Amino acid sequence: MATKILTEHINVPGIETFDVYRKQGGYTAVEKALKTMTPDAIVEEVKKAGVRGRGGAGFPMGMKWSFLAKPEGVPRYLVCNADESEPGTFKDHYLMKNIPHLLIEGMIISSYALGANKSFIYVRGELMYVIHILEKAIAEAKAEGFLGKNILGSGYDLELVVQPGGGAYICGEETALLESLEGKRGNPRNKPPFPAVKGLYQCPTVVNNVESIATTSWIVNHGGDAYAAIGIGRSTGTKLISASGHINKPGVYEIDLGVPVEDFIFADEWCGGIRPGHKFKALVAGGSSVPILPANLALTLANGEKRLMSYESLSDGGFATGTMLGSGGFIVFDETACIVRNTWNFSRFYHHESCGQCSPCREGTGWMEKVLHRIEYGHGHQQDIDLLVDVAKKIEGNTICPLGDAAAWPVASAIRHFRDEFQWHIDHPSEATQPGAVYRGEMALI
Amino acid sequence: MAEQEIKPQLLKVTIDGIEVEVEPGTTILQAARKIGPAVAPPAMCYYQPLKGSGGKCRACLVRVAAGSAKDPRPMPKLVASCLTTVQDGMVVENETSPQVVEARKGVVEFLLLNHPLDCPVCDQAGECDLQNFAFDHGRETTRYEEDRRTFEKRDIGPYIQLHMTRCILCYRCVFTADQITNKRVHGVMGRGDAAEISTYIEKAIDNDFSGNVIDVCPVGALTDKTYRFKNRVWFTKPVDAHRDCPTCSGKVTLWYRGDDVIRVTARKNEWNEVTEFICNTCRFDKKKTSDWTIEGPTKISRSSVISANKYRRDEIKPSFGQRLAAAEYKAIDDERDTSQLGIQQLAPERFAKVLPSALEPEP
Structure with missing residues (x-):
């Protein structure tokens, strides 16, 4: 039943070259779109498909496209956000490295649909070899007439630029990305105005994730309705999941949205279960910023039903008993993982990556990291747990961009679900600081 | 009649239960300032004369209880009032919302x-925005016990010293350097809490208007080297004066100790914002009374130690705690006359939502 939209040909030898990609049916969507469809018709198909932004926020892509302001005489831009740096997420990297032409094809279709004549792929700086792959692929596509002036005789021009980032997580936030692309310091902008009205160089801009853009060629070929038929409810289509952690088969998997979480972890088709001799303890379902869930809540909803891999099901129960699908960075922990140490590690990341523009995030992320470090290394105080909850609460929702939320959620949720473990660290510092020591108290292990 | 047609439709906004009419495009903060200091949200980074400032400190967060008359849904998050423009029929809760009070307490912290x-050795003490803000909205004790970040003091140019340790990264000086002076050699480097205001590779700030970064700094991070450790602000007497200056407006405030001018600054309005920027010659080189035409004592109507014992109480903005206490006082005993406390626009019911939570002991 598993449909392969993005990864169908990913294992074909030489798929990164234009010729092989073309032989596998590549660029037919560009031909179809440019020769037979109007830009509005493509937007309509994407709307019908109901693709939700794959970068993490899950905002419907078609709706985002339709918000794009179209004033006369002002250029419009499409920017592909390939600054994938969320810990636990490596799907865009996998896609761009293996099948770069899929992204380029999607970029051509999307740019055509939005009326953009210059589009950017902003790739995180650490992935320099991927940037070289993309540049090579773009040169090939250009030589074959799929990029440049008057593509396929349709009169449509498109220039595609690959821009390496400077290696800052914050530049994955769309407005910080635009600032960085303009050559400025990557500080997120205050919204409104949204990029759809004033984006790159103050012109209307759409920023989409790699995976979102890559789906457009399939949607053009097969129609929006066919895409919407895959998946469950408002979570349509397939999603790339970057599975990592204590599982037998880590890697990138393309799943139909709506697969039960339990199947995804334990079925041989996907993660293949927890590593031998160990038990499932906790799950971070969508990249490090989403709330962590204990095993029992990860597999079942509060009402006893099976939890599914979909936007709605994963966020069922709000943050009390739910989490988010996010970017699909699926991190599985077994009982040997120390939640305190892990939370500290996440916190350390957000502290390091905060841009320092707004005060709650700049100061709060550092504070949380230091308190967590203290607890982990046996110097915690009784009031530290409440302090962390309070600090997280004061960061959440009060910052310019979602990095503040992303830093607060893992801390707040770890304490919500694993408070005993934090308490144990504070109560038994000498025991907890032994090498490899992990809380073995009462908890749901599956 | 024709004039009335050209006039833009005024928008009605309610802030903390007080209605005000403003022109389209006005921000919530400006609308609140129109009502008065008792309602105006604090602003640590927003600076009206500087384009692009605001949104960073999060001190001015307010709750929008109703977005507009057309769409009366509340906004999901607290919004930065310095950047959010008003809509007709918008209902804003400033210090009457427990959520806002809580968030501000967090921002101070x-x-x-x-x-x-x-503060005891800081030149800014007494006219420091952060002091006022902390006095208004902060808690009495700190919960932070780790090391604080520190930096070496650094001279940037002959007149200005940068004390980065005190900086709250409001970016005001960056905007000033960008917009007021002709060569920008001054910006933010580094990231997160390691970010610092810096001049590129120790390059000196050297231009006619560089001194203005001292005035816009809300804290004591950028100080006037000709005034450092000379005196305390509250011992000095501000006097408005002007001179015929070829480069700037020449309108300044002279700060006297006895008969000596010990400091020259630009004039600030009641929101502590410079309205006309002055040049370095006026600021650093003209420190004799004979250089100036005196206009008269500067009127200060904000809550600051400078105004202590010099001005009528009702001209001083009561702190949030004082307002709250007075509101509670009034709620308990309606007979008493709270005008003695110098508090205007005080209605206990306005604070109904805040009072119980604000009076609860700290967890």
Whole structure:
């Protein structure tokens, strides 16, 4: 039943070259779109498909496209956000490295649909070899007439630029990305105005994730309705999941949205279960910023039903008993993982990556990291747990961009679900600081 | 009649239960300032004369209880009032919302986290936005016990010293350097709480208007080297004066100690904002009374130690705690006359939502 939209040909030898990609049916969507469809018709198909932004926020892509302001005489831009740096997420990297032409094809279709004549792929700086792959692929596509002036005789021009980032997580936030692309310091902008009205160089801009853009060629070929038929409810289509952690088969998997979480972890088709001799303890379902869930809540909803891999099901129960699908960075922990140490590690990341523009995030992320470090290394105080909850609460929702939320959620949720473990660290510092020591108290292990 | 047609439709906004009519495009903060200091949200980074400032400190967060008359849904998050423009029929809760009071308490705490609290030796003490803000909305004690970030003091140019340890990264000086002076050699480097205001590779700030970064700095991070450690602000007497200056407006405030001018600054309005920027010659080189035409004592109507014992109480903005206490006082005993406390626009019911939560002991 598993449909392969993005990864169908990913294992074909030489798929990164234009010729092989073309032989596998590549660029037919560009031909179809440019020769037979109007830009509005493509937007309509994407709307019908109901693709939700794959970068993490899950905002419907078609709706985002339709918000794009179209004033006369002002250029419009499409920017592909390939600054994938969320810990636990490596799907865009996998896609761009293996099948770069899929992204380029999607970029051509999307740019055509939005009326953009210059589009950017902003790739995180650490992935320099991927940037070289993309540049090579773009040169090939250009030589074959799929990029440049008057593509396929349709009169449509498109220039595609690959821009390496400077290696800052914050530049994955769309407005910080635009600032960085303009050559400025990557500080997120205050919204409104949204990029759809004033984006790159103050012109209307759409920023989409790699995976979102890559789906457009399939949607053009097969129609929006066919895409919407895959998946469950408002979570349509397939999603790339970057599975990592204590599982037998880590890697990138393309799943139909709506697969039960339990199947995804334990079925041989996907993660293949927890590593031998160990038990499932906790799950971070969508990249490090989403709330962590204990095993029992990860597999079942509060009402006893099976939890599914979909936007709605994963966020069922709000943050009390739910989490988010996010970017699909699926991190599985077994009982040997120390939640305190892990939370500290996440916190350390957000502290390091905060841009320092707004005060709650700049100061709060550092504070949380230091308190967590203290607890982990046996110097915690009784009031530290409440302090962390309070600090997280004061960061959440009060910052310019979602990095503040992303830093607060893992801390707040770890304490919500694993408070005993934090308490144990504070109560038994000498025991907890032994090498490899992990809380073995009462908890749901599956 | 024709004039009335050209006039833009005024928008009606309610802030903390007080209605005000403003022109389209006005921000919530400006609308609140129109009502008066008792309602105006604090602003640590927003600076009206500087384009692009605001949105960073999060001190001015307010709750929008109703977005507009057309769409009366509340906004999901607290919004930065300095950047959010008003809509007709918008209902804003400032210090009457427990959520806002709580968030502001958090912002004070965050801003003070890495602040050295060296007010006793800081030149800015007495006219410091952060002091006022912390006095208004902060808690009495700190919960932070880790090391604070520190930096070496650094001279940037012959007149200005940068005391980065005190900086709250409001970016005001960056905007000033960008917009007022002709060569920008001054910006923010580094990231997160390691970010610092810096001049590129120790390059000196050297242009006619560089001194203005001292005035816009809300804390004591950028100080006037000709005034450092000379005196305390509250011992000095501000006097408005002007001179015929070829480069700037020449309108300044002279700060006297006895008969000596010990400091020259630009004039600030009641929101502590410079309205006309002055040149370095006026600021640093003209420190004799004979250089100036005196206009008269500067009127200060904000809550600051400078105004202590010099002005009528009702001209001083009561702190949030004072307002709250007075509201509670009035709620308990309606007979008493709270005008003695110098508090205007005080209605206990306005604070109904805040009072119980604000009076609860700290967890």
